[in-house]
Amino acid sequence: MRIASFNINGIRARLPRVTEWLAETRPTVACFQEIKCQDDSFPAEAFAELGYQAIWHGQKGFNGVAILAHETAPIEVLRGLPGDPEDEQSRYLEADVNGVRIACLYLPNGNPQPGPKFDYKLRWMERLRQRMAAIWAAEIPAVVLGDFNVIPRDCDVWSPQAMADDALMQPESRDAYLRLLNDGWTDAIATHNPRGGVWTYWDYQASAWPRDHGFRIDHALLSPECADRLTAAGVGRAYRGREKASDHAPVWVELRD
Template sequence: MNIVTWNVNSLKVRQPQVLDWLAEQPATLLGLQELKQTDEAVDRAALDAAGYRILSNGQKTYNGVAWVYPAHWPEPTDVVTDIPEFEDPQRRVIAATFGDLRVINLYVVNGEAVGSEKYRYKLEWLEALARWLAAEAGRYRHRVVVGDFNIAPTDADVHDPEAWHERILCSTPERDALDRILETGLIDAFRLFDQPENAFSWWDYRAANFRRNRGLRIDLILVSDELRDRARACHIDVEPRRWERPSDHAPVVLELDYGAPGS
């Protein structure tokens, strides 16, 4: 099984790219962020024609998350579209269970700037997320959490650590919040394997940042301790970032030794 996370920065614009990518990749379960569409606006017919279904939690213009999964799979269960006991009108969460695999897809708050009101809200959101993920650990042994975390875990995930020092996406409180999430029994799958230096998943559109590889690794796949030994590889597929009108993010792919539900 392959599990993928990809912030597409508008599914309406990039659904053809998603379908092209799925046609060439053995992606099994694809988590999308920043749909920027309501559920009703998603072109489900095109996905159906390609052999996939979509479970979405959409929002007009902003945010929105979804799971794309093979049409022959059983319907997912235990679907959650909000962090429990945390009021947030923004569509940033979709969790579901496929067989005995619990998968959670997140579009974490950006935070705008350190010290801003949006930054404080980001830290509150992450605190609520950690509480929920701790509860999830008590219910599900096999867990995968994916998404655009809007946090670069360490300086190794930043093209210029000095320039980004204590800035948004790289501040100590944000990284501490991510550490608390990992303490719920999760592991950064990308770091289970040897990786090239300067491996990033997001590059600002401005200043030729992609061509210069001035990016950050903020798109993560976290696996529960019980799945650690089943992880076979994890990589960032930069090719879609080279396409015409690309998202500013690239897909991250985890190869997991795990059977499809119902098989």
């Protein structure tokens, strides 16, 4: 079972890249972030032609997440992260696919920091931890994946000095991420790349892609039930180099059936 995540940075603008990636890699489950479209504009028909059924949680021009499953329908469990009834941003979607709980997320960026956006990021991460604890307590095989907007370690960025003031690398952001791991979740990409040096994001500015100035902010966290089934994990780096690509590369994990 291959489960993948891709911050596509506008699903309608990059639909040819998305369908190309699906056709070439055929993940069992595909999670998208930053779809940047309202619910009635999501291109579900294009995915149905490839054998994928979808659920999505859209928002006009910003955010938005989706879960696709190959030759089966994702069974929606939760739309929106609990804990703040006033939070209207579309950043979280949860579904069951083939006996595995899939949580697709687009965590707040938090810049500029300090400030209200960074405070929102930290509150959101605490709400996420509470939701993940509930999944854990139910002993549900689960994969929580997406754009976490956190660089966990210095070896996950091309230059720690260059990103030192960014919200993605602040001690509070890293501590909140580390608490998830300390709760017993497994960082699949880090497990297979313990020395780091694997990027999932390259900015469009300052020739970041040709200079390989990237960092790792797209993650897949596995519950113990799925960590025991993990056989492989990686990053589809080549997709970042294609024409009109997203500034992210897809990440994926493979689980034994």
